[in-house]
Amino acid sequence: MIKEKVYNIVILNHHANTPDSTGGGRHYDLTKKLSELGHNVTVLASSYDNKKREYRFDEDVKETRYNENFKFVSIKTKPAYTNSVGRFLNYVNYKKKASSYDNYNVNPDVIIASSVHPLAWDAGYKLSRKYNAKFIVEVRDLWPLSMYEDFTGIKKKVVFSYFESLEKKFYNLADAIITTAPYAYEYMEQKYGTDRKKVFHIPHGLDIEEFDKLAGTSEDNLPSELNEVLNDCFCVTYTGALSKSEGLSTFVESAKFLKDHEDIKLVVVGGGPEKTRLNKIIKENKLDNVLMVDSQSKNHIPLILKKSNLLICGLMEREAFKYGISKNKFYEYMAAEKPIIFASNVRGSLITKANAGITIEPDKPEKLKETILHIYNNIDTLGREFAKNGRAYVEEHHTVQIITESFLEVISNSKKQ
Template identity: 65%
Template sequence: MMISNKVENIVILNHHATAPDTGGGGRHYELGKSLSEAGHNVCVLASSYDNGKKEYLTYEKVNEVKFSERFKFIRFKTAPSYKSTLGRFLNYINYKNYAGAYSNFGDTPTIIIASSVHPLAWIAGYKLSKKYNAKFIVEVRDLWPLTMYEDFSGLKRKLVFSYLESLEKKYYRLADAIITTAPFAFEYIESKYNIDKSKVHYIPHGIDIEKFDDEQKMSDDILSEELSEVLNSYFCVTYTGALSKSEGLSTFVKSAKLLEQYKDIKLVVVGGGPEKNKLEKIIEENKLENVIIFGKQPRKYIPLILKKSKILFCGLMDREAFKYGISKNKFYDYMASNKPIIFCSNVRGSLITKAGAGVTIKPGNSENLAENIISIYNNYDNVGEKFGSNGRRFAEENHTVKIVSDQFLNVISHVK
């Protein structure tokens, strides 16, 4: 791996990037922190609108937060709020305009990384790269518009795809390098747009293992009395994250009916989102007493919740884009927790299987899910603990923030 010693001035565009000062974190905060500690200057351009909380983190037009002398976040008050699909798209446009016009960087940018929470970030990123004669790197978090294939149909799908595919075609070709979080995305980019696969670099998500371990050591007192009691008293099969349709949570909750004879097993759902009412209805209609839904918890509580759980659940509905693989942040939290994982998905190249961190089964089958829960439950001291240790080792060897930041620097070295 070739890494240049030159100090780079790196600008990262991510509409939804979050940081610890507002209770968040994630890929670009951790990456920026690591790159700045390696001696580079990093500025992340984000929005102050929190899509999860549906509120603004700050009402300043432009807000600057410095995490160190070399690392800062700039947040733009983008509008309008996400009250409709149109509102969301107008917010995207507003972010593109703010980010593309921003100039108060201090040091002249040498590297622009535009990340596709949505592809309009590429427009702003390319504009900045031309203005400052900087190298332009496209990061593909989701394969737009393929990731939305199931969300549209008919004429609307045709119009949306036509526009977004035109952006893909243009900015994949203009980019000095393309970074993807999906391991097989190069196949899509090469076959659809005739982009040489040597230009495409797979860099998955990473995890700050030391921070995760420190948060696992936090006292139970930070948790609600009810959540703490459940985690300490039962064999908990736990899901943490957004309660969205794509996560396969209906299957998870329905599997509880088949586990009722195991009085010490509880299914625990920790999070908030649009599927909550649907899940509560399933619980009520089936009179399930072995499923408990807790609200969204602060990010720093999650390692402790995972530590106190016995099995961790992750699911994904079928999507056309998943044939190119995925990289979910949840995977690395789960693996770092040293617990067995059940992953319900048809996604290609399951990381859980690759790591030997658990089992990957087909989605939508609550009976099969229950059978796998029982199998690990009955063999926990052998099979369960082996899955857990395999996952932890895999995360340490392949997915630390330091490893990921070195991979970014390697790409940067090749485009200079």
């Protein structure tokens, strides 16, 4: 652990949140650990909750201190949006307000700008120039590549030209680049000639102690129907956003081939745009072996995972996935010490690497059924082995402590241009 120097760090993440809002996340956990080590950290986020379509605070700027070294700043970015145009204008407003924020106790010497959207890079660079600080770009989504399938024609050309210009500019200006995707450096090298030596892969991490604490809470916190199924059945469970990219229709459709196994239940916990479609599949096929449950508090997810028998995750084919992924869900699943099925062709499956389960091709419900039954029939041998391997892997590679050490190494070793 690097302890010689105390850093004054600013982290820009438009959608960063805290446990008292929507459950914390990468930068809350990172900042908490950095602050406990004596570093001064300020997080600049928007107070607009894009999921609930409302502001968390009425103030234009809401400052919350979690300890003497950790300040979380929520900026009221406008407009409140419900479509892509409003979202972009909100991003522009964040860039303007974040780059002009100046209520620091000590002038920052490190700026980390995270690409929940790349306009944060612009704001971060302006702050780095103002305070003569190191400028570190964090790439959590390869903009615009992550939107490759979402646009066509002239609209795609305009959107890609704009965001690619930001990529080229700020990859070049960055003193260091942190990516969550393990092979993102290939994209940067091939497309922009980015120096690989300044690109560092730091995946997501998990607060293991907090996860275990929450996994041990009372089951009375869960909906009665969910609790009953988790207690009485062999549950194959998905938790998270019900989005198209997760390939959840394949999961639900696999239930058609599992009707003869009355003790097996497929459990889907979450909300999102795919909910209507999934309910339609369930209704049309009379799938009484599938339980759909609305989104639960983030604090209840560890308990749900711990009470399940087998965990499922999927990803559709996307252009950006050829450079790998880092998915928070993986680390929660592994920490729960359960076998995992990953239905995806994504490069470098972490589930396979950790030997924490089985990776299969996406969009094949019958193959998924076969894989579920294979683990079901061997749950006390193969299933237990997968479960132990996953837990050991996340403890060794993906704790918040390890991720924090990696960030400090990048901060310490990067050279200001």
